[in-house]
Amino acid sequence: MDDTTKVLLRAIRGEAVPHTPVWFMRQAGRSLPEYRAVRAGIGMLESCRRPDLVTEITLQPVRRHKVDAAILFSDIVVPLRAAGIDLDIVAGTGPVVAHPVSTMADVEAIRPLEPEAVGFVAEAVRQLRRELGTTALIGFAGAPFTLASYLVEGGPSKHHVKTKALMYGAPEVWNALCARLAEITLTFLRVQAEAGVDVVQLFDSWAGALSEADYRKYVLPHSAAVLGNLPEGLPRIHFGVGTAELLTAMGEAGTDVVGVDWRTPLDVAASRVPGKAVQGNLDPCVLLAPWEVVEREATRVLAEGAKAPGHIFNLGHGVLPETDPGVLTRLVELVHHAR
Secondary structure: OOHHHOHHHHHHOOOOOOOOOEOOOOOOOOOOHHHHHHHOOOOHHHHHOOHHHHHHHHHHHHHHHOOOEEEOOOOOOHHHHHOOOOEEEEOOOEEEEOOOOOOHHHHHOOOOOOHHHHHHHHHHHHHHHHHHOOOEEEEEEEOHHHHHHHHHHOOOOOOOHHHHHHHHHOHHHHHHHHHHHHHHHHHHHHHHHHHOOOEEEEEEOOHHHOOHHHHHHHHHHHHHHHHOOOOOOOOEEEEEOOOHHHHHHHHOOOOOEEEOOOOOOHHHHHHHOOOOEEEEEEOHHHHHOOHHHHHHHHHHHHHHHOOOOOEEEEEOOOOOOOOOHHHHHHHHHHHHHOO
């Protein structure tokens, strides 16, 4: 389909748009009763391996909210599991790794990702492309630093102590690990691109735990290895949480759009990534406030986003499970009609 009909892609290129495009991180998830119903009794990783289920879950927020983009329903650890790493997603905890990585031998035991091992993702993308029409489809993956943190810590971590200890104390192991994860991530995104996604988003959820100097030294080269080797012309979005001081560096990783969390005003972010579109950044907690507060804060975000060459309206992180879906639908209408 001619991508000039896809408002999200036009905004990424800095072209004139009939309205500000909007989608929400975690728009397909626990805030939707239809999601909870279709996922009942099915584990997260199993859900991600069923193309028909992935297609249905990905389409649910498009049907309900009329957002301008669907994001492929998956999880950042899906390619790791497909590459043979022993892990599971534990309800209420998150990814848990059976044998955390700490040595070069551990890194060398991580095998490359074979494209056919994630054939179920390609099939889901093909199904979605047939359904979405003028709605853009976003593929996604976790960035090497965030994936490495899960593998080194053995699961989610608040302070990333083991991660930083390995990064500082054994940089050769760290760089080998991130290089292998960059290869896995690149393969995962290429599979999605070849199947037909319009855009990809690289999530570096935990990069905000780093200083800019450490990010540039230990992380940026590996993120750039992913973003810089995707198919030519495929738009890229790069997002992290708590990354105000990293935005300039993240913009240098080879992205077209820099996602911004709620802590940094979008006009400030735009000044740190000149020439690039921005995405964000309403605080997800605002959606739990009275509508007049949501309207006021969304209007502010739109005004700040207008300072960038292109703006994709989003939250500053994912939709909270307790969010009223009706508020999201109303917010999409507000963004679409704001001028």
